[in-house]
Amino acid sequence: MTKPTADTQATPPEPHSTLGLEIPQVTARAKVLGRAIYAGDIKLPGMLHGKVLRSPYPHARIVSIDTSAARALPGVKAVLTGADAPATLWGVHHKERAVLARDVVRYCGEEVAAVAAISDEIARDALDLIQVEYEELPAILTTVEAMDEDAPGVHPGRDNVAHEIRFERGDVDAGFAAAHLVHEATYTTHSQYPGYMEPMATVAALDPDGRLVLWTSTQAVNLVRVQVAATLGLPVSRVRVVQATTGGGFGGKIVEDDNQLVAGLLALRTGRPVRLVNNRLEDFQACCASVPEQITLKLGMDREGTIVAKQVRIVAECGAYAGLAGDVMHVSAMRSDNMHRNPNVRSHATLYYTNNPPRGAFRGFGGTQMLFALNSHLHTMAEQLGLDPAAVHKRNAVAVGETTVHGWHIGSTGLVECIDQATDAIGWAGKRQQQGKGTGVKRRGVGMAAAMHVSGNRTIGNWDGATVIVKINEDGRVFVISGECDMGQGATTMISQVVAHELGLPLADVYVVPPDTDVAPVAVGSLASRVTMSAGNAAIVAVRKARDELFALAAPRWNVAPEALAIGGGAVYVASEPAQRATMAELARAHIWRHGGGGIQVSGSWDPKTVMHDDQLFGNIAAAYSFAAQAVEVEVDTETGRVTVLDSYVADDCGKALNPIAVHGQTNGATVQAIGWALYEQLHYEGGRLANGNFADYTMATADAVPMLRGGFVESNDPNGPYGAKGASETAILPGAPAIANAVYDAIGVRIHDLPITPEKVLAALRAMKKEGADHA
Structure with missing residues (x-):
């Protein structure tokens, strides 16, 4: 290497920036070399292994628990039940969950007892020795049952309404009266398991001063610390939470899991470090899947496709405990209103308790549910008006400098550009004219959808x-x-x-x-x-x-x-x-x-100069708002009902791409999750019991089900963002399911209102269409 001369030393460094470059994640090397330390990798001297006994019933009274045989097993250091756990209940808004169930279990998979032993094997054997006598009780497994006036409360002393939202802006009735076209339909969306690679895991230990230390897989160390301290009866300063390398979260690892509380309790009771790692079935049972919703949407448009009125009725389910599900439903009820200029909106959303596993946060956080309904609806109405759905989207798109119906200030938007970029990429204009193209039983169609999301959210409290x-x-x-x-x-x-x-x-x-x-x-x-x-x-x-x-x-x-x-x-x-x-x-x-x-x-x-919404849900809650659009081409086999995504292009308004390869990575991952939700993934319950709690039976989108993922971004340069950037992790998941549903309609002329779009539903819809045609002949 040549030694620098005085002249070269005097030359200022070349202008160089790390922004806008395709930079691998700084954590990538440690991960691919196997050096990253996940919570499950941590080993401490004297560490015990924790296991949890879960309820086999969706609703039952705990008559008795006999732990004597488990306690007597050599190597077992603790067996805890609800009687050994703090009486303090926990939860995000409603404090309603016990660390270990007391007297009653409310869903299949609820934590009943916990064991700490010197090995995993001994801990598992100890679980088998715990004798629990249950008195099975009637279970409420659907929102229809929960809504029945005579239905017992999942939580005694109250009805089954966990949360309710109502609001109205403008004159909705007048808007519908003036509309040229009014269309109403009901859509249903289902729960999606987060599907992260690393199950939930925690190692809990007492430090030399007796403070509780947790190394855990989490998205929010401070929220975990506050929850653990409050529930286990400790001053917050006596709890330390360290984020271990986290192998994916997708909303499922915010603060709705019992894993950290059980691990902490076992460490406090034994005085030794305890490792508690969910196996995959336990993670399916314990992690909050996304909130299922039934959405009845009514829209009014004028002849040119301008939206003049919107009415929404949502019936959502949180399972046995509310968690963040109310916040998710809040997003479904109102966020998409801000994507359009329509001044007349009315919404009524109700969240119900059932005896199903808890539902909660998931990537897209309520936006996926409503945007499936809204984009499907817009496509239907555009066709009835003889208009291009993409043109209808652009006609109604909110613009820079506008304030939306709920008081959101739009500092930047690339929505129209995203729509153009995505539709141009798949040859939208030409392929739309060839509805149902293809030979024989296989038909092709194209579909598109648009979406918006937030970059921050001043709703948890008045600080973001x-x-x-x-x-x-x-x-x-x-x-x-x-x-x-x-x-x-x-x-x-x-x-x-x-x-x-x-x-x-x-x-x-x-x-x-x-x-x-x-x-x-x-x-x-x-x-x-x-x-x-x-x-x-x-x-x-x-x-x-x-x-x-x-x-x-x-x-x-x-x-x-x-x-x-x-x-x-x-x-x-x-x-x-x-x-x-x-x-x-x-x-x-x-x-x-x-x-x-x-x-x-x-x-x-x-701290952004945003405004927490008032009691009428009005306020500019985010520093910036991001947008996306997706266009897809699908092939539908009319003999088998199978839908194959042939092409996909997602355009993401990320403000400024600080790291283009990271934006593409987030977009591609979101796209695959959306394809899975739309076509493949479905949690199957039999009498409240999960029947497919593993990756062999829970069908996620694999490489052979995904096309070459294509995408781009629009740099709208937000005035509040760092160097103009906005969030780029969630928006891209939102338009996938409706884009696919719209493409299926374009291919075969049937509208699927209920996700997922399975072969069985496609064939049933084709049979119904054929029968209707014969009846009218």
Whole structure:
């Protein structure tokens, strides 16, 4: 290697940015080499292995539990039941769940007892020795049963309504009266299991001071800490939560799982570390799948396809415990209203308890359900008016600078551009004219759909911000401390990119410390596509403070103002005389060893100027709103009913693509999940018992079911986003199911209102259409 000359040393570093480049995730190498430490990988001295006994009934009274044989088994260190657990109930909004069931079980899979033993095998044997006598009770398994006035309450002393939303804007009745076309239909959507690679896992232990420490797979370390402390009766400062490498979350690992509570309780009772890892069946039973909804949608349009009135009735199910399901239903009830200019909307949504497993957060968070109904509906009405569905979408699309019917301020939108990009990519205009094209029994069709989502959400409480700490080490490298979690979506990479860009450093010189509630600032967590917006902006604030400290330290050296300095290549230098330079390492050391010195460690916070909605659900709740559109081509086999997706293109308005390869990765993953939900995935219950709780029987979309995934993005450059960026993790899942449903209709002329679109439903619809045609002949 040639040694730099004086001249080359005096040359300022080449302008370089980590933004906008296709950068592999900074965590990728550790994962592919098998070095990443997941919660299930952690081994501590004296560690015990936890197992949970779950209810075999959807509803039953616990008559008695005999744990004597299990306790007597050599190697067993604890057997706990509801009598040994805290009486404090837990839950997101309704405190209604016990750590271990007391007196009654309300769904098949509910936690009844927990064991800690010196090995997995002994713990499993101990579960078999626990004798539970149940008195089976009548179970409410459908919302129809739950709605019956004579139905018993799933929770005694109250009816089966877990949450209810009503609102009306404008004059809906007048809007319908003036409409040229009014169409009403009912759609049903089903639960989808998150399907992450890593099941839920926690290792819990007491530190030397007796504090409870949890290493866990989570999207929100601070929410877990608060919940564990409150439920187990500990001061919050006596609980430490560290995020282990997390193998996917998709909403399922926010704060609705009992795993951390049971692991923590076992550690407290035994005084030893306890590892509790769900097997796949347990994860199917314990993790909240998405909220199933029945949506009755009524729309009015004028002759040109302008929406003039909208009415929605939603009946949703949360299962035995409400969790975040009410928040999910809230999104279904009103978010899509903001995608269009229609001033007249009315919504009534009701969430019901049943004796099914709890439902809750899932990627898209209620948007998927309503956008299936809305996009299907718009396509139907466009055809009745003789209009192109894409044109109808664009005609009604909200524009930059507008305030929506619910008070949302649209600072940026690429919705129209997304629609054009996606439809052009699959040859929409030409293929639409060839409805049902194909030879023999196989028919092809095209469909499209559009969607919107949020980048942040001021609804959990009146704070949606983030705080990031930047620490410049004595070697010139940088540590970044944040409480926001990376569950595979790339939060760590995004924060690294921001800091490296601002300081002109290579990405390898920036390290984001895994979230740890003992040292990290309070954070909401990875949900509502908020991390890029809130943590990205907070990182900018923090790193610019750190840069200013470096400039303030360096400026007296050359008797210049701090404004005359620049930074890059690991050094601070005078912009007009680059030879006058000092390395960041040199400055960091100098900052310590002086009167009043110390390490360079700064904190930056950012909270969007959003407005929490009022009691009428009105308010600008997000800093930015993202949009997407998808166009697909399918082939339908009219003999077997099988639907095959031949082509797919998703256009995602991400504001600014800070890392294009990451945006494409998120889009492709979301697209596959949407294909699975639309065509393949379905949880089958028999009398309230899950019959397909494994990846062999729960049919997810595999490689042979997915076409070459194509997509692009629209950079609308949001004024509130970091460098114009918005969230890019969830929006792309929203249009997939309706785009496929619309394409199926285009291919064979039948409209499937109920997901998933199975071969059986397709064949039944074709038979019904054929019979109707014969009846009219």
